[in-house]
Amino acid sequence: MSAADLAARALRAIRSAVTIGCSGALAMLSPASAACPVCGRAFRGQGKVSFAGLCPACTEAIPWIRRIECPVCGRPERCGDCARRTAASFVASRSAVRYDASVRSWLATYKYRGHEALGPVLGEMMAEACRHLLAERRARYPHFRFDALVPVPLSEERLAERGFNQAEQLASCVGARCSIPVVEALRRTRNSGKQSYISRRERMRNTQGLFAADESRLPALFLPNDTRSRSIESLVATFWPTFGSSPTPHAGQPLRLLLIDDIYTTGSTIDACAGALSESLRRLYPGTSVEIYALTLARS
Numbered sequence: 001m002s003a004a005d006l007a008a009r010a011l012r013a014i015r016s017a018v019t020i021g022c023s024g025a026l027a028m029l030s031p032a033s034a035a036c037p038v039c040g041r042a043f044r045g046q047g048k049v050s051f052a053g054l055c056p057a058c059t060e061a062i063p064w065i066r067r068i069e070c071p072v073c074g075r076p077e078r079c080g081d082c083a084r085r086t087a088a089s090f091v092a093s094r095s096a097v098r099y100d101a102s103v104r105s106w107l108a109t110y111k112y113r114g115h116e117a118l119g120p121v122l123g124e125m126m127a128e129a130c131r132h133l134l135a136e137r138r139a140r141y142p143h144f145r146f147d148a149l150v151p152v153p154l155s156e157e158r159l160a161e162r163g164f165n166q167a168e169q170l171a172s173c174v175g176a177r178c179s180i181p182v183v184e185a186l187r188r189t190r191n192s193g194k195q196s197y198i199s200r201r202e203r204m205r206n207t208q209g210l211f212a213a214d215e216s217r218l219p220a221l222f223l224p225n226d227t228r229s230r231s232i233e234s235l236v237a238t239f240w241p242t243f244g245s246s247p248t249p250h251a252g253q254p255l256r257l258l259l260i261d262d263i264y265t266t267g268s269t270i271d272a273c274a275g276a277l278s279e280s281l282r283r284l285y286p287g288t289s290v291e292i293y294a295l296t297l298a299r300s
Contacts, residue, residue, distance in 0.1 A: 037117050052124040063098040081266050089274035090292045095299035096129035103298050123173025130178050148183045148221050149175050152261040155191040171260040183220045207272035213280035254289035264296040
């Protein structure tokens with residue numbers, strides 16, 4: 001190899017090194033780093049595992065529920081609540097994560113400290129759990145699907161205090177990720193106070209008659225999924241004449257609804273919501289088969 005060839009090769013190597021060095025420097029100066037929506041720390045996401053924009057440390061801290069012991073409530077260990085319950089109004093409930101110290105802090109920041117930017121992150125966790133639930137059911141019923149997501153409502157007092165209903169925001173995220181329409185088909189009949197401060201027996205008593213179906217919105221549960229971008233009022237006006245007194249979501253399949261809430265503790269809230277929906281649907285639409293499931297962010 002001639003001296004000229006060696007010089008040319010050396011020049012190419014120098015140019016390559018300079019290019020790589022400049023690229024690295026530019027990457028360090030570029031806005032590729034992001035702030036974690038949970039802890040606020042800046043991090044560089046390249047080559048690191050990150051869930052929904054969380055930093056690696058917060059991603060690692062997510063306490064996913066991967067193993068289910070109770071087939072009814074989805075608890076990862078044996079469940080005394082379901083053993084004591086004689087009959088549930090819902091088929092099954094699943095949760096994305098355990099209600100540990102990290103999740104408790106995240107939810108408190110989201111619900112009580114006005115950090116609504118956490119909503120999409122928590123909603124993405126629930127969307128992941130929803131996909132697992134669909135896969136679980138489709139292993140037995142290949143054509144299984146949910147006709148609508150129904151968020152658990154807040155009382156007027158709590159809504160005014162907080163400014164938003166976390167269940168509605170979480171349902172919107174899950175619906176967008178999993179292509180399932182959201183229908184606000186429930187309402188609260190009274191303000192129940194904070195459930196977290198009372199015993200299981202008091203919770204069961206407190207939720208009796210606490211929820212009722214919003215019967216003006218029930219027809220939207222039967223609408224075709226491709227119409228969900230339109231307003232409920234226009235949809236009902238368009239499709240109501242086709243329902244008659246006994247609408248059918250799809251031939252040979254029951255109407256399957258998925259309740260959405262943030263925390264599952266004893267199941268009393270979910271059971272009361274499912275009971276209210278089932279009662280109204282069966283009364284207003286005789287002969288309609290209804291299956292109600294639930295999905296929450298956390299299982300305590």
